[in-house]
């Protein structure tokens with residue numbers, strides 16, 4: 032046994048993680064079900080470090096020093112279970128199986144519990160940063176036992192991205208905590224992408240800017256408070272010209288956004304936890320709307336706004352959109368962090384939101400200067416109930432809100448869908464509101480179903496005898 036760690040599953044993500052480990056001086060055992068991938072990895076990158084190519088699971092397990100550390104990089108779902116079933120019988124108590132895929136955290140909880148019975152540590156680790164991140168430094172979100180983190184942490188921190196010398200990897204919490212926060216990370220990623228896409232659409236249709244001009248706008252925005260990986264790549268995508276047609280690439284890409292599931296899971300789980308993640312939900316629905324060709328085809332002829340918009344779309348509009356984007360982004364992240372708090376409470380994980388913001392500053396898809404602000408907010412003596420009221424964000428929202436309202440109003444006037452901006456503003460105004468019309472909803476519920484209501488002036492539950500003399504009775 033000579034390898035420090037092993038990677039099984041050598042598609043791009045797995046191969047790149049193995050290379051990253053090897054490049055950091057760790058001997059890595061590599062294994063893949065079909066050997067062609069293992070061969071290709073060694074042929075193309077074998078000189079980057081010390082690899083031990085293994086043909087069979089037995090050989091792979093034998094190549095690892097004990098306790099064994101095995102990273103599984105296969106498709107989420109049944110393939111992951113199949114690999115676990117293949118390896119678990121070959122392992123010994125104390126060995127560690129790390130699932131670095133985008134697994135559902137409930138699957139991770141199930142697997143962790145089952146393997147714990149067999150003395151094996153199962154570590155559900157979120158890994159973000161795409162293919163390049165895996166190779167050059169991802170953000171890593173490992174869940175599982177403390178004990179396993181002691182053995183794995185130093186290796187994972189070594190290969191993770193660094194910001195100000197701090198590795199973008201930390202122990203998130205027991206069992207499914209790592210995959211839960213990775214799921215919400217992806218939900219936030221969906222929301223962020225949707226908001227950027229809306230900003231693009233509003234500027235393109237509202238101001239008539241070309242994709243190349245918009246690339247300049249996003250490049251400029253990337254120098255300020257919006258500075259982030261997603262804004263940076265937006266500029267690059269917008270600048271790309273299609274070789275075949277000479278047109279902007281964005282104009283020849285079919286406008287149907289796909290999804291593999293993590294955003295949808297985030298919303299499903301948020302519904303179960305009762306956490307309003309409207310920004311993420313609208314982002315998932317917007318992708319879904321884009322893919323409904325038959326609905327869009329059927330509705331294409333419906334009337335849009337007639338005549339000229341009430342106010343001109345002037346120079347200031349771009350700055351309004353920028354502010355609206357920043358404000359909406361604050362809302363989406365605040366909602367995502369609320370979901371993490373709720374999940375942590377529900378499952379007893381004790382996730383530290385400040386530590387999470389810290390490891391999302393680099394390596395991952397949502398990496399941004401902004402995450403450092405979130406870290407600061409959570410490191411205050413009294414952490415905010417919601418990020419919206421953290422002084423820095425409260426101030427930013429205050430500065431942005433007039434612009435934000437103009438943008439949402441203008442979008443409605445022009446007939447440009449802006450579900451992300453709109454729902455974010457609605458959330459902001461809902462939380463701010465002195466009174467919500469929920470009182471009327473309670474009245475309606477009591478009317479048709481005697482569901483009772485509470486009063487603002489007295490304790491207890493009450494019911495009005497709607498079909499009787501309409502007097503009120505205690506319930």
Ligand code: 6PG
Nearest residue numbers: 159160161217290291292293396
């Ligand atoms: C990451 C990404 C990664 C993957 C997404 C894409 O953090 O590196 O989130 O996990 O690219 O799952 O998700 P969709 O295919 O659902 O857009």
